[in-house]
Amino acid sequence: LAKTTQPISMDSYEGQEVNITCSHNNIATNDYITWYQQFPSQGPRFIIQGYKTKVTNEVASLFIPADRKSSTLSLPRVSLSDTAVYYCLVGARSGNTGKLIFGQGTTLQVKP
Amino acid sequence: DAGVTQSPTHLIKTRGQHVTLRCSPISGHKSVSWYQQVLGQGPQFIFQYYEKEERGRGNFPDRFSARQFPNYSSELNVNALLLGDSALYLCASSSPGYTEAFFGQGTRLTVV
Numbered sequence: 001l002a003k004t005t006q007p008i009s010m011d012s013y014e015g016q017e018v019n020i021t022c023s024h025n026n027i028a029t030n031d032y033i034t035w036y037q038q039f040p041s042q043g044p045r046f047i048i049q050g051y052k053t054k055v056t057n058e059v060a061s062l063f064i065p066a067d068r069k070s071s072t073l074s075l076p077r078v079s080l081s082d083t084a085v086y087y088c089l090v091g092a093r094s095g096n097t098g099k100l101i102f103g104q105g106t107t108l109q110v111k112p
Numbered sequence: 113d114a115g116v117t118q119s120p121t122h123l124i125k126t127r128g129q130h131v132t133l134r135c136s137p138i139s140g141h142k143s144v145s146w147y148q149q150v151l152g153q154g155p156q157f158i159f160q161y162y163e164k165e166e167r168g169r170g171n172f173p174d175r176f177s178a179r180q181f182p183n184y185s186s187e188l189n190v191n192a193l194l195l196g197d198s199a200l201y202l203c204a205s206s207s208p209g210y211t212e213a214f215f216g217q218g219t220r221l222t223v224v
Contacts, residue, residue, distance in 0.1 A: 043215025098160030
């Protein structure tokens, strides 16, 4: 399974756009890129998944360049409630596998 | 529709004891996975069960075991508890028809 590298922590202010980049140099052809969000003492929650180019939902956007060796999670206009740990995962589509490989994640701190 | 439910939410055990954690997946999901999350780290995969059969096992000692019942609920058992087993234990259910895995709130196990 491809290993991912992402910043340990990031700070932002309310109302700003936050971009978290994840590196996955050894991504396989069949791999998807998935981001999860986790609040303290809760289970991770799915944010977004993509294979290539750009994916957008009501919560975030995911940008994937053509070589797919990295990806960027974009959170528009963050609020205090977006303070959480964000995990980038690479592998089969989550619903098709029970085995998710989490790294350390990026702790996002949103300040007022 | 109920999400993934885990019980108990918290428990305290003494070193050397045995513990059983329980998980009920989302209705219709046949895959259940277990994860251990130590404070400050991402969740680590322990087991996956699909249709009552073990489909994957992480790098955990034999003290850890699990099973899945005909109704697709699951139990995680840990024998001879060590202080290092103190963690948040997460259960996730998934289905090939879905993009994401769904996590429960977890069971906080403290070994003293």
